[in-house]
Amino acid sequence: MLVDTGSRDVPAHICHHRRSEDGCADCKVRLISVCAGLALAELEELEALSQHLTLDKGHTLFGQGEPANAVYNVIAGALRLTRLLPDGRRQVMGFALPGDFLGLALRECFSVSAEALGPVRTCRFGRQDFAAVVEAKPHLLRSLHARAGYELTLAEDQMLLLGRRTAEEKVAAFLLSLRDRFARTGHLSVTVELPMGRQDMADHLGLTIETVSRMLSRLDRARTILLVPGGVRLLDMDRLEQLAAG
Amino acid sequence: MLVDTGSRDVPAHICHHRRSEDGCADCKVRLISVCAGLALAELEELEALSQHLTLDKGHTLFGQGEPANAVYNVIAGALRLTRLLPDGRRQVMGFALPGDFLGLALRECFSVSAEALGPVRTCRFGRQDFAAVVEAKPHLLRSLHARAGYELTLAEDQMLLLGRRTAEEKVAAFLLSLRDRFARTGHLSVTVELPMGRQDMADHLGLTIETVSRMLSRLDRARTILLVPGGVRLLDMDRLEQLAAG
């Protein structure tokens, strides 16, 4: 299996917030991020500690096992979160989209690698800084914990999918879950963008790239979906829901 | 697939703590539970809110989708945590052992069912009561969040196992992880008790009961393990680690 770990360069662009241009108050993902529900004063406090950080396609935000020196809010773009087996087999634990928070668990080290699937913009907080704010604001910790609880149920969904669904069901369920996640950021549409490659989908669904391709082709031939460049159009939602429900 | 949901009776025995006999101070799992690190005063506060609750084999502590009216510390025994697909396919998300906390995510409803694999003793807290204590004690929330972060990495381990490991590797990794979990409660031994049946293991590992049985037999024949009534003796740890590492 080919594994492209991407470049490990220091990310390209770091700049401190300038409230006038792109402060938290104007943040497009604030209301769906862990920052939702923070008071204005708290928001300003966080903002003072944050850096914007952008990342090019293929670059690594952080690597599995590295000390978690920072946490990140994803503002734009998508990343894949992967774990590697010593022999190179790979599992994509999930994809981070705008509004997602990376480093949620506040652990010593990252349990996954995070790699940009395209241009990515993030809001970065140093570990110490963020820990201090969390310490002082129980409300933020509750928000973080609620998010962690949600991630836990997503992980359960994924375990059920990996353990008990067929290849076709896996692909259908994945397309629907991706559509729902885009919907949260206000991109509800029957056309679902697929920012990741077939190999990433395969490693997420516990399949091979060939099987993913075959299942997409089969769904396309059955007019359940329509394959379009860079994404998929969902034609027969009923059929997809039926497949995904098992 | 046969699914035995067990009895949904009201659990058999509820009794309030009597500090003299089995208070938190004497609790065998306190130091490995979320209660670890609480001050004595806090412990007494929690204790006043707690009930001991015991459960017989096959009975359900709570069901998937039910309102989470309570949270539980497992004191003794083991439970399986399952999710069901509409067509009856089942995934065992994990097994709760002494020291584990059920309802960690503090969500509205339980995302899994919890069923006793044998006689179980738990420490029960009403939802409102517990929420109030968490509200007042940021330290407890941090402990809960740390536990949730740990659960999240366990879920990732399991996703990697389900998606990318062979049947033999799955079984080997499961035996080792179970051994490690028993070790945390002070039962480090080459003989690992298996409180769950083969079907439960199968539904946990994304296999069939026959495949689990075959893999155990194969490992037994290869003298990697020794099947004993109610459990397994791990003979060749190196080989098991090698299989589990992939």
Place this chain on the structure above:
DNA sequence: CGGGCAGTTGAGAATGGTCAATTTTAGTGG
């Protein structure tokens, strides 16, 4: 125009599943 990469498709193999029979274990009542 051509090289390279991502994706698709096909043929054959294999891992794990299905179905069925058998053995072992555990539980129950005499």
Place this chain on the structure above:
DNA sequence: CCACTAAAATTGACCATTCTCAACTGCCCG
């Protein structure tokens, strides 16, 4: 304590979904 029954576990033969390997297509970008 043992006989009997039911449930759990094991084993075998066969099958199918998915994987592997390979060839091919189309597209992007120099």
